[in-house]
Amino acid sequence: MNETLVTIVGNAATDVRYSTTAAGVPLASFRLASTERRFDRQRGAWVDGETSFVTVWAWRWMAENVVSSVGKGDPLVVTGKLRVRDREQDGKRVVTVDIDAWALGHDLARGTSAFRRAVRARPELVEQQPSWERTAVGGEAMPTERVPAPV
Known part of the structure; x- marks a missing residue:
């Protein structure tokens, strides 16, 4: 290498x-x-x-x-x-x-x-992945919507 x-x-x-x-x-x-x-x-x-x-x-x-x-x-x-x-x-x-x-x-x-x-979801358990954006305050990444996993 x-x-x-x-x-x-x-x-x-x-x-x-x-x-x-x-x-x-x-x-x-x-x-x-x-x-x-x-x-x-x-x-x-x-x-x-x-x-x-x-x-x-x-x-x-x-x-x-x-x-x-x-x-x-x-x-x-x-x-x-x-x-x-x-x-x-x-x-x-x-x-x-x-x-x-x-x-x-x-x-x-x-x-x-x-x-x-960072928490990684298993794709087969999540209906829709949240889209991430930087917020204007503090630059912290927050999901724009949360979708619960099916139980």
Whole structure:
């Protein structure tokens, strides 16, 4: 297994985009901005360096949790498989940098977060899955409707 694993600390630079593949697999993505900070001895102060942008991809249950938990500007820590691709677009060489997330969470060095375990229902026991939306207050994910399981 020759995979390049990375951990990046940064901020969500875009809102999370959510979709499903043709096979129905949930997929979420967003851009993560990570800015280098270093101490400048001549100035005697911390200064910002270059900002790197990567696209973070989350699949399956993580995708559903990401869309319910992450908002633009949130400080995050992302660990996953690095993918760097060279391609041509409109006659120009373009390099894209992606991370297939294996673990993703809020950066607790810069704020607090409240963890809630996601409950997964067995599809055969649920008539209709609730649709999840971020609420305007607090960003907490809440179902828009609740459907009880048959007894």
